Amino acid sequence: MAGTEISVPPEQFTKIKEGVLITEKALEEGEDGVCRVREHPSSEELEAESTHGALQAKIPGGKLELVLAIPEEGEKHILTLQTAHLTSEDAELQDLAPQHQGEVPVVVQQAGSGVQSLVRLGEGSQQSLHQCVTISIQEEMYPLQEVEVMQFHVLEENVTGASEDSKCAVSLAESSGSIKEEEQLLVEGGFSEETEGQFFLVEARPGDEIVLTISTLNTEKPALGQAHVEKANATKSRKKTKEVKRTFHCDICMFTSSRISSLTRHMKTHTNEKPHMCHLCLKAFRTVTLLRNHINTHTGTRPYKCGDCDMAFVTSGELARHRRYKHTHEKPFKCSMCKYASVEASKLKRHIRSHTGERPFQCCLCSYAGKDPYKLKRHMRTHSGERPYECHICRVRFTQRxxxxxxxxxxxxxxxxxxxxxxxxxxxxxxxxxxxxxxNLHTYRAAEMKCHYCPAVFHVRHALLQHHKTHKNEKRFKCEHCSYACKQERHMTVHIRTHTGEKPFACPSCDRCFRQQQLLNVHFKKYHDTTFVPTVYKCPRCGKGFSRLNNMQRHLKTCGSGQEKPTTSEKGRRTKKRKPTIPKETAKEAEAAAEEASLVSGEQYPGGLVPIDFGEATAGGEDLDEDMTCEMILAMMEK
DNA sequence: AGTGTTCACGCCCTCTGCTGGCATGTA
DNA sequence: ATACATGCCAGCAGAGGGCGTGAACACT
Known part of the structure; x- marks a missing residue:
């Protein structure tokens, strides 16, 4: 790595402390329009206020890599640490053995295990902490019992320059909080010549999560350069440690390799050199292997056939993966926070985002952020209006299949x-x-739901609705002044006016008042609306006009036989049949009958009929019947 | 250097579930 | 006529499965 600024693809790492990394994050828009986290201000937990650092971690195959970006005076430096799992036996050896410079072994005790915790960062270090970065590892994500022993390797040495007498203090506490924070294990630490003076404070804080605070001293800007070779920090007497060897670095990206041939091959990835061309489609490839695989897509050659189904693949890796998905169901990548397991590491990484809430793929048009590129792409259809999926039957289009x-x-x-x-x-x-x-209907609710019509109470809405049906067709509204009863409250409201004498609907053109709006409307049309043309039913025999159909029909019985038809002025008129007039013995009963027809007369006319006086306006010169039903009134109003 | 294997990334898919607008029935 | 309740429906996002592909790695 040869730059002062390293662009770390966030998808390669797992966010480990949202509060520090995300809430104060600064977003950088990438080439793909995706905003990514680059750095963040220091948190209050940081012991040095001036220290900033983007910190990310990844867990590749059981290792935890922590990447610290520690900007200083506008610059950023990358320190990559790598942890290695060790056995308890290793740990015992480790406890006494002097650490090689450059190693940052960390022995973490499982809570309640009784084993003394130890973190060893090197020799000769002191508690002199000028800069630090807080790493928070959620216990569920990386359980202590799985990291009984961790070793931090310095993989990238871009942080240098602490004084020799600087020391590093390490404190550990159980995640449960049972261990006091004062119980610190002071561990001396140091690094190789290149990293002399670089120290770390690793401390676990009690609480719901383990917080490792790594502090560094006096970071310096790394030297810019081309692809360079430097000696890696060698480790010794350790399992899973790398031997002393030369490391070849790419000056364009973070790639390193122990082989120059690998670097040479890698450098071709930064060029557009693709000497191997497909003779069928002229597409070029960097290697002959890629070209061969590509040609197989043309020819359909899939040499690796699955023995359990008809699938075949270009490479053996594809076949192996297919078999894990479809046949063996082997899922080696297991989530430490839930029971999820996956065939591929990338799937586990994606799954972990559902625990951490990490959303690296930020929409540039709104606040949405997706957990993977496809979700962002799918989301972008909401902005573009794209509807790629069409119903082949009705041609309606949709955003999702x-x-x-x-x-x-x-x-x-x-x-x-x-x-x-x-x-x-x-x-x-x-x-x-x-x-x-x-x-909505079958869930128990703590709050009582009362019946509108009786004292019953319910906690399930469906039970209440069922109960309401028991009140159906029951004239539950009863007049307290007389025997009148009705089904609807609004009808009772109108009826009560017959006792109070209230007539709230006043004609704007004269001094008449009415108990119902409908009555006012009819009155206004008859006396004050010059455009109003009343409906006239003519006797087909004698031509006599009637304002109401039933009157004309009654007339026909004496005048002759035959069906009447309304005049042209009645065209389009509603022709509801009149309800049969039921003789009522009392005015109250008549009101009840009128109520049934959704109209209660303020006047006391028997039979539930409403008297309408059309005067001389009728064509036939006949006064309107006084026993006109509400339907007729409504029909007239409709006209 | 050649070649097979492994790893990582990306794409696309399905299934699932929530949300809110709309149509309709009922009071 | 109106308000309200509720099913219908499309829109949208979360989660995960499956596979294609290229780069890095490891072996010969």
Whole structure:
């Protein structure tokens, strides 16, 4: 690594402390329009206020790599640490053995295990901490019992320059908080010549998560350079440590390799040199292997055939993966926080984002951020309006294929299975809607729901609604002044006016008042609306006009036989049949009958009929019947 | 250097579930 | 006529499966 600024693809790492890394993060927009975390200000937990650092970690195959970006005066430096799991036996050896310079072994005790914790960072270090970066490792994500022994290797040496007498203090505490923070293990530490004076404070804090605070001293800007070779920090007497060897660094990216041939090959990835061209499509490739695989896609050559199904693949790796997915179901990548396991490491990494909440793929048009590139891409359709999926039957387009499939199923498919509510007779087309139904109607609610009509109370809405039906068709509104009863409260409101004498609907053109709006409307049309043309029913025999159909029909019985027809002025008129007039013995009963017809007269006319006086306006010169029903009034008003 | 294997990334898919607008029935 | 309740429906996002591909790695 040869730059002062390293662009670390966030997807390669797992966020380990959201509060520090994300909430104060600064976003950098990448080439793909995706904003990524580059750095963040120091948190209050940092012992040196001037220290900033983007810190990310990844867990490749059981190792935990921590990448610290420690900006100083506008610069950023990268320190890569790598942990290595050790056995307890290793740890015992480790406890007494002097550490090689450059090593930062950390022995972490499992909470309650009784084994003394130890973190060893090197020799000759002191507690002199000028800069630090806090690393928070959620215990669930990386359980202590799985990191009984950790070793930090300095993989990138871009942080240098502390004084020799600087020391590093390490304190450990159980995540449960049972260990006092004062119980610190002071461990001396140091590094190789190149990293002399670089020290770390690793400390675990009690709480829900283990917090490792790594502090460094006096970071310096690394030297810029081309692809360079430097001696790696060698470790000794350790398992899983790298031998002393030369490391070849790419000056363009973070790539390092122990072989110059690998670096040479790698450097071709930074060029567009692709000497191997496909003779079928002229597509070029860097290596002959890639070209051969590509040609196989043309020819359909898939030499690696699955023995358990008809699938075949270009490479053996694809076949092996396929077999794990489809046949062996081997899932070596297990989540430490839940039971999830996956065939591929990338899937576990993606899954862990559902625990950490990390959303590296930021929409540049809104606040949405996705956990993987596809979700961001799918989300972008909401901005572009793109609807790639079309129903082949009705041509309606959709943003997602799943939505279209549901559409086709529900709209264009017969015998679609439906979901029966287990608590009532409701059948719902979609399971998700059934869930809503259950939530709204069949979920117990602590708050009592009272019946509008009786003292009964319920805690399940469906039970209340069922109970309401028991009140149906019952004239539950009873007048306290007389024997009148009705089904609807609004009718009772009107009826009460017959006792109070209230007539709230006043004609704006004269001094008349009415108890109902409908009566006022009819009055206004008759006396004050010059454009109003009343309906006239003419006798087909004698031509006599009637304002109401039933009067004309009654007339016909004496005048002759035959069906009448309304005049042209009645065209389009509603022709509801009049309810049969039921003789009532009392005015109250008449009111009740009128109430049944959704109209209660303020006047006391028997039979529930409303007297309407059309005067001389009728064509036939006949006064309107006084026993006109509400339907007729409504029909007239409609006209 | 050649070649096979492993790893990582990316793409696309399906399934699932929540949300809110709309249509419709009911009071 | 109106308000309200509720199922229907499309939109949208979360989560995970499966596979194609290229680069790095490891072996010969």
């Amino acid at each position: 799943g939505t279209m499939k549901i559409h086709i199923l529900q709209k264009h498919t017969e015998n679609v299975p439906k979901y029966q509510c287990p608590h009532c007779a409701t059948v719902i087309a979609r399971k998700s809607d059934l869930r809503v139904h259950l939530r």
